[in-house]
Amino acid sequence: MxxxxxxxxxxxxxxxxxxxxxxxxxxxxxxxxxxxxxxxxxxxxxxxxxxxxxIRLCSDCFTVSENDFCGICENPERSKQIICVVAEPKDVMAFEKTGTYSGVYHVLGGVIDHAHGTGPDQLRIKELLTRVASGGVTEIILATNPDMEGETTAAFIAKQLKDQSSIQITKIARGLPMGGNIEFADEITLGNAMSGRQNI
Known part of the structure; x- marks a missing residue:
C-alpha cells in the first residue's frame, strides 16, 4: 500500500x-x-x-429528529393511543414508507441479545412502561424483527405489560420470514404485517 x-x-x-x-x-x-x-x-x-x-433523539419516542420532539410525535393527526415498539429508528422509517400506520412509535435502541451483552436494562423498556403508565394508551404493537433476539425482546415486553389489562398487546403478522429484517422488507409486506397484527 x-x-x-x-x-x-x-x-x-x-x-x-x-x-x-x-x-x-x-x-x-x-x-x-x-x-x-x-x-x-x-x-x-x-x-x-x-x-x-x-440530529438528536426525540424526547418522547427516541427516533431520530432535528428537534426535541420528532414530526410524528408532534403531529396532532397521529394517534397517541397506539404505540408501535421497534428496535431502531430505521424501522420507523420502514413502517412510515408503508403509509398504513397512524399511531406513534417507541424505539428501544436495540434488542435483547445476551450473546453480545445487551440485556433489558440497556434498552428503553423502562421508558416504554413509563409512557404506558401515564395513561391514554390502548394498544401496544410489538414490531421487532422475526428472529431469535427480536422474539425474545417482544416476549419480555409482553410479560412486563401483562398486568395492563386495559391495553391490547399485539404483534405484527408474520408476512416477514423468520430471521428476516424489517428494514429490508418491501412496503406491501410491511403494510400487510401491520394491518394483520394479532393479539398475544
Missing part, C-alpha cells in the same frame, strides 16, 4: 467501517469522489457534519 497516497488509504479505511462495505466497494467510493468537483465533496462533508451536529 506504500504506493497509494495516505489520504486515499485513510478514506478507504473509513468507508470499510460502514456496514456491508468491503475493500473493493470502499475503493470505488474513493476514486468516484476523486472525480467529483470540489463543491460536491464539500457538500458531502457538510452533510456529514450536519448529521452529527443537528
Amino acid at each position: 506504500r504506493s497509494i497516497p495516505l489520504p486515499i488509504q485513510r478514506l478507504i479505511r473509513e468507508f470499510n467501517k460502514l456496514p456491508g462495505i468491503g475493500s473493493k466497494t470502499s475503493e470505488r467510493f474513493v476514486f468516484h469522489l476523486l472525480r467529483q468537483p470540489t463543491a460536491e465533496i464539500e457538500a458531502l462533508a457538510r452533510s456529514l457534519h450536519e448529521l452529527k451536529d443537528t
Whole structure:
C-alpha cells in the first residue's frame, strides 16, 4: 500500500467501517469522489457534519429528529393511543414508507441479545412502561424483527405489560420470514404485517 497516497488509504479505511462495505466497494467510493468537483465533496462533508451536529433523539419516542420532539410525535393527526415498539429508528422509517400506520412509535435502541451483552436494562423498556403508565394508551404493537433476539425482546415486553389489562398487546403478522429484517422488507409486506397484527 506504500504506493497509494495516505489520504486515499485513510478514506478507504473509513468507508470499510460502514456496514456491508468491503475493500473493493470502499475503493470505488474513493476514486468516484476523486472525480467529483470540489463543491460536491464539500457538500458531502457538510452533510456529514450536519448529521452529527443537528440530529438528536426525540424526547418522547427516541427516533431520530432535528428537534426535541420528532414530526410524528408532534403531529396532532397521529394517534397517541397506539404505540408501535421497534428496535431502531430505521424501522420507523420502514413502517412510515408503508403509509398504513397512524399511531406513534417507541424505539428501544436495540434488542435483547445476551450473546453480545445487551440485556433489558440497556434498552428503553423502562421508558416504554413509563409512557404506558401515564395513561391514554390502548394498544401496544410489538414490531421487532422475526428472529431469535427480536422474539425474545417482544416476549419480555409482553410479560412486563401483562398486568395492563386495559391495553391490547399485539404483534405484527408474520408476512416477514423468520430471521428476516424489517428494514429490508418491501412496503406491501410491511403494510400487510401491520394491518394483520394479532393479539398475544
